[in-house]
Amino acid sequence: MKKLLVLALAFMMLMSVIACSEPSTPAPENTSSPDATNEAATPAPDGQEPEGSDPATEIRKENLIVAIQAEPQTIDPYAASHETTFISSEPIFESLFKSENGELIPWLATGYETVDDLTIKITLRDDVYFHDGNKMTADDVVFSLTYGATSSFTSTLFGAIDVENTKALDEQTVELKLLYPYAPLLEGLASYRGAILSKAAFESMGADAFGRAPVGTGPMMFKNWVNGDRIELTAFDQYWGEKPAFDNVIFRIILEASSRTVELETGGVDVAFQISPVDWTRLEENPETQMLTGNSMSMTYLCFNNSMELYGNELIRKAIAYAIDVEAVAKTAYQGQADAADGFIARSIPGYKKVGPWEYNPEKSKELLAEAGYADGLEVKFVTFQQQYYNACIEIIQSMLSEVGITCTIEMVDLATFTSMNNNGELPMTVMANGSSISDPAVALSAWPLERTISLRHNDQHIQDLLDQGERTYAMEDRIKIYEELQDYLWEKLYILPLAYPLSGYGARANIGNFDFVASGVPDFAEIEFTA
């Protein structure tokens, strides 16, 4: 009997070992990829059915299958702030301009003219149609911009727009008025956040329904949304620009990171987002897959609650900072796929200034602790929610702080509780990230304005003044000087401790071409060309 038990256990161990241990050589040549097994029963998304090649030897595919890590609440870019909304809305909508490394390229707009600090005249193309057949006019642009100005999700970007006085001069020109000078506006209009919606469709369907079945001018048209499973877009035949190399885009909702990696390896999907860093190297080595990585525009930081007596004390903040080896935190928490943060905004954003990383000096930390009166030890508290990288940073920091006699407790709460605690300023210490949808310093520092109620709560008027100046000056050189001064000041005050610049990346099959890494994390799908 007993030998039998051992036999059963050995069998289980054996199965798990062969299952997980990857031989150094990549996965066996996957000839019978799933699309070969798809059945006619339901329209299974398959990716490899090359049609007759067009004259320009451009390889076309019927479906581009993209794996996203969560189901978006809505596909209306003005009504959400989660990455999956922007990824799924990108092929449907287009903006007035496109921004290629800081330089504006006319897109839906043919050009613009800054009349004065508060007015911009924008001229539009006249050959653009919405998916519902209506022609795009200035009214749609005005409607979209005013919607952007009033929506709580995009108020930081378009809050400066003067809703009453922005009007359409004629079918093809829009006079955009501002309440106050706002330098990052044009960059915002060029981003995926500045999508132009069909006014007619929005008003007839209503905001919620529109969010579930949006109408835009983009190359792909909304087709179907199967709750919890997938979002299907199909090609828009009256698209004014160049047609994409595929007929449908299918966003498959796959929550489990390892499942996304597996689907990429087995050809179940063509592109997959949020690949966990530990799989990056394997996907790079695998000839059938590629990894598109680069510096993201987000910065992970340790946030002190400066309104609390303990963390409001600069000495304590610095003591904690000296006890943390920022380099080790970044490397370990992100499995080597992040650099130590040495500034307050991502390096690729204009106005970035290298001010750190903070020196790792446990002795100095103990000195400061003693100076602040906590020589015999200090109790600190982290509150966080289930997020792999933030939890990793906190656990590492916790053990580093224990080296200098600071004991910290970690309280895990679920996301909803965390969000309301954050907005009521109840979080003592936590680790968060601050991303930016466009590469502009003002937007990247959106956590700092005084009116924000999150737990940072520095209420330092000097910061607000510098932020306002930065926003209002148009000349780039002056803006950069202001932001550099601000970053020096923040470094001196250390209201937060920058920790890591995580690399971001997404995976794709080897046959996906002309599809490079975009810092904002929302690539342009229409440009994709199939190489095999």
Add this chain to the structure above:
Amino acid sequence: METTKKLLEIKDLSIHYFTEEGVVRAVNNIDFELMRGETMGLVGETGAGKTTTARGIMGLVPNPPGRVVGGEILFEGKDLLKASNLEMRLHRGKDFSMIFQDPMTSLNPILTVGDQIAEVIRLHEKLSRKDANLKAAQILEMVGIPAERMSEYPHQFSGGMKQRVVIAIALACSPKLIIADEPTTALDVTIQAQVLELMRELQEKLGTAMLLITHDLGVVADTCNKVAIMYAGQIVEMGSLEDVYDNTMHPYTKGLFGSLPSLSMKSKRLVPIDGLMPDPVDLPTGCPFHPRCPDCKESCKSRAPVKTEVSPGHYVRCLRYE
């Protein structure tokens, strides 16, 4: 019906159960015969090995842990122990069948009474389903149950009625031998009389031999022509009714009769046999009854008595008569 030919002959049969606590010697070298149409009673206290003997004959000893370790069971001259499973199956229900003790649990609760009777008929007689049901109805009437009740279920019948159904099943194919394992013990007295009466009638009508297993000497007196007394797996006394009832030889049999209230003898107190049944795992040496035997002698403790014929057809296994 030539009664001369022996229907059933048991020679030196031993059946033991091999359990973890040790070897249970349930039946030890018993032998007896049964003529066609004859009724023999097999009497003994619980645990004497009566039921094991019955199951031995039917080939229903649960294996593991039970096993026939010796002897022969000749049915019409053929040794059943050597018969294949298939042959045994053909015999069961056709040539010999069994009535179990507790009617409450001997019928399958989820099959109709009619089906359970028809099943044995269709097993042994090549009848169509319709004819089998017809015959089942007849047999049901024979045991005193209206045919309409064929489609009802066991739980809708009283104890007595259920035993009638069990009897119907046993007699459906008019077997040559019925083994009745304490058929009336679970019934109250009035129903008991009816059931015994019914069995005797059917036995006469069909000329079936019966091996009646009971611990009730009164029932044996009414129905049997021969009787064997079993104790600790052995037959200690065997003979015709008159032999055993009128000139009882073996002390244990005397003890049994002593513990029976009888109208004729005016004894104030019943004389129970003291002590308990011996543990079948380690049976006493010599004569198994010696620890409880009132006139036990020294030799009884060491020497096992041999079956001796005291008068024609009357056997006893006791040193006093050797």
Add this chain to the structure above:
Amino acid sequence: MIKKQAEHGHIKKRSQFQETWKRLSKNRLAMVGLAILAVLVITAIFADLIAPYPYDEQDYNATLQSPSLEHLMGTDEYGRDIFSRVVYGSRTSLYVGFISLTGGALIGCIFGAIAGFFGGKTDNIIMRTCDVLHGIPQIVLAIAIASTIGPGITSALIAVAVSSVPNFARVVRAATMTVRDQEYVEASASLGGNNTHIIIHHIFPNILAPIIVQATLGIGKSILLCASLSFLGLGVQPPMPEWGSMLSNARTFMRDYSYMVISPGIAIMLTVLALNLFGDGLRDALDPKLKK
């Protein structure tokens, strides 16, 4: 003669426990289960001695090392020794298992006994409330409680306890109802025993068997529930080691560092297996009918 029997009767009482032990010790699988459990309890108690490293000691230049002599089960992504964490994890898992079960068992038995014993309206009310509790999926209960008092051991514990109450209640109610109709219960009632006396002295001892079996099997289930809770992001407060959260966090590293997934998985399996083997053995030993 009578004296011998009385004396024999006297022996009978003490051997009730011996009797079960004798039968239990013959069941080899149950003994294997008991052995594993014993090892588990010992590791839990002497975790500090057995574990070579403290469970939260991180070592950044030794991250994700496969099993070696200094790290028997390798190291995790923070360079912590997995063997020590599995050893300390036994403490958490047993803690969760036993405490939540005793809680659930206690409430469940009281509910069940009352429902079974009194029957009628009380029985109906209690059973309907049990249906309600049973209707709410364990996961929903766990998450709701976790978000109220914060995820972690206590919330998993309460969720398991609350959701195991209906099962215990149902088992105990069925057992009580069968026992209640036995003559010896009526006999004791006729001798003037009040209800609570009857429940405690007569009914509980006789329904101990199903309760114990339900408990041993229940502990296994609660450890598994804890594992799925951590999988859904409601696991234990870091850096407390708990097999379930270790397993679910390790799943991202499963491909290249499979050892990280195997050790906690096997630990969970061994514990739950031991509990089931022992539970089954106990049930067979306590159930007289099953005597060989």
Add this chain to the structure above:
Amino acid sequence: MLRYIAKRIFLMIPVLLGISFVIFLLMYFTPGDPAQMILGDMADKEDVEALREEMGLNDGFFERYFRYMGDLLRGDLGTSYTTKLPVWDEISVRLPVTAKVAFFVILFAVIIGVPIGILSAVRQYTIIDSITRVLALLGITMPSFWFALLLVLLFSVRLGWLPASGLYGPSYYILPIISISAASIAIITRTARSSMLEVIRQDYIDTARAKGQKERVVLFKHALLNALIPILTVVGIQFAGSLGGAVVNEQVFAIPGIGKLMVDAIKARNYPLVTGSVLVLSLLQSMVNLFIDLLYAFVDPRIRSQYSRDKKKKKALNGAVTANAGMAANKRK
């Protein structure tokens, strides 16, 4: 029979009401603000407060509960906070997926579990019995998501035979079903074995053998039919369990089931969706339990006679029989 079904359905209402009340209570006391979750953490205080007012989140507990119950009685489960779709639309898309998977899981579990259980009962104390018992135990003890991940790595990645996730065709169902049903197979096998062992020891099995019936028929007709009831109970419980319980596997295999919907709804404090999905799930589970109870009646006549109305008729008939049987007996004496 119909009267019994009506009674059972009528009994479900208080239970469902109870469940909705408890869920509402749980949701009421859990911190976290739905309005905040909808507007995102960038929204400022006034907007959040305005939305709370508009959604009636500031009203008293009972006021909201009775409003919800009022809508419920009119068949309106309310609208989901996040997607603004009616709750029923969300559920009606996800429920069939879970139901289909749960059905196949139970079918698979029964097809494999019951025969193995019977086999190990019949061949008790042999090697087959021990192997099945230990494998059954392994099924119960293995954390399901661990087993699921192993299966995906083995069959999708290394062997490439099966797709890794999604439900787009028959081949997509294989891995999820195996991983979810592992525990159910184990439990059904054990129950089948113990209930078969119980039945095999009954007297009527010997009666059947005494009739000269083939052993196979004795086991699979006489024994199995009687052993069905405990097996049915467990199958019912497992089916109800896998309806709501397969959340973890749904996540690994990206199956848009109701389990995952429920979990995400709670995390987003999407009260109407939570209550709606739990209620629908509990209703479905109670229906399954009712169906199983009716199956009892179908299988076991003793239970059937409790329901059937013609009980009175039967008593009369019973009386008559005993009288004339007695007459027949003494007539012949």
